[in-house]
Amino acid sequence: MKHLKYLNKFLWKYKSTLALGLLFIALTNIFAIYPAEFVRNALDSLIQKLNNKENDNISLVLLKYGGLIILFAVLKGIFLYMTRQTIIVMSRKIEFDLKNEVFDQYQKLSIGFYKINKTGDLMNRITEDITNVRMYLGPAIMYSINLSVLFSLVIYKMFAVSKILSIFVLFPLPLLAISVYFVSNKINKKSEKVQAQLSTVTAISQESFSGIRVIKSFTNEENTLKMFFNSCKEYTNRQIALIKIEAMFIPLIITLIGISTLLTIYIGGLEVFKGNITTGNIAEFIIYVNMLAWPVASVGWVTSLIQRASASQERINEFLKIIPEIKNTGNLKTNLNSDIIFKKASLVYSDTNIKALKNISFKIKNNKQIGIFGKTGSGKTSIVNLICRLYDVSSGDIKINNVNIKSIDLNHLRSSIGYVPQDGYLFSGTIRENIGFSSNNIDSQEVEIAAKKAEMIDEINSFPDKFETVIGERGIQLSGGQRQRLAIARVFYKKPKIYIFDDCLSAVDANKEQKILENLKKETNSKTTIIISHRISTLEKSDNIIVLDEGKIIEQGKHHELLSNDGFYSQIHVNQTNNK
Ligand SMILES: Nc1ncnc2c1ncn2[C@@H]1O[C@H](COP(=O)(O)OP(=O)(O)OP(=O)(O)O)[C@@H](O)[C@H]1O
């Protein structure tokens, strides 16, 4: 239960709804319990009148009690409705709050967190686990309160009629609770297994749909089908095992209630003969027993709900208590139109222990364009990761305007940077939404200007829906170069202070590339630009180029200086010009 304590703050937030719910539960039960007495009274007066051979007024008596029963049933129904409207609605509201809290935390966590945790797990926390928690907040709380109220009322009424009969009748009920608990526990375990297997089946289908090109070109359909077949078979087996247990649930409850009813009639009958109770009391007791049966059975069910919710909340708490590696502790809103200085900066990725950058020092001058060149895996993207503070340096430091990057307000820093990442991720949605990603209020004219600068406007205008063209799944399929240019347009729209292009022109043809670079130059005349590329032609106009190898700077200078250096850069230059 201790993990569920976390939810108390939400219960407190909705305390008035919860209190109202409590009141409605009490009223529901009061109106539920009286009809048993009406049945007893009706039966007893009927029997009395029959014995005395008084035939008058019988229908009036029956009409009176029948009317009362209907009236109470209606009132009970109304309050039951209100109970659900308060407690179940409250649980939905808390579910909403909790989902948002978890999602907000997700967005705060660093990139490293996303590498350790699988997407499926993250999704499960926010869907399945929160659903389990809601079952505790809604049904579990509601049934627990209901049971305690109903139990006190019924027991009070029963003992008032006959102690001995009450004891006999109540005897099988704990047995009912315990067996329902065991059966529900088994059901939960089995259904978790079913869920897990369902995830596997989904994952296999999803992967094979996404990777359909590779599957077809490798003619791997048969293997994929076999994999799907086996995991589907396992799913069915687990489902059948679950159904076997589930099938026991209702018969078990009915049997135990039946035993109670039988005892009521037998012991009650004896008591009637002794003259301790009336025939009507037997009917009254049968109604009580049946009223108690479901709530008592629900004890077992509720217990297993609470256990499940507790395990889920434990997993959620684990995520909520993680402190993001990249902390927004600084609050300086430094002018970012200034030099960026790396001083003996190193970066070790903690999960893999890879030393991506080793003691590098260099300066990115304000308003200048710097090129970063190097083999794959040499640490180019790692430099950008540090500037955007997606990671922090392991040693050394980075200063902008002579302020340590960690002292700068994180939102101020990131909102001043326009980063085109290497994989240029696009979101599903329209082209307009993707280009205007950085603002809530998209300016269509600015979107068009950005598309022009990214040399994408002609192609967008050739699509039937132009800027409203939907991309991604069930939308238009863009080519690699088109995707890259959209990601570039997204940054042009943002108009940042620092431009970072991470190898995002690789799929753009040379002609368009030069045009984009010219547009960039115009745009960034007074802005800092960092361009990463494998192609020397992309970088040659930069004010300074640094050449990386295995996390170290091996050469540095302008294009012609590097050529006369006769090092790695000029070797590659020779290769690339010969291949043209
Ligand atoms: N997020 C990460 N976690 C752990 N290791 C990483 C991570 N990103 C990169 N690395 C490792 O750090 C080293 C440098 O990677 P980086 O991405 O900076 O190279 P790169 O120069 O950008 O290469 P490419 O030209 O292929 O993009 C590589 O050995 C890589 O495996």
Ligand SMILES: [Mg+2]
């Ligand atoms: Mg890279």
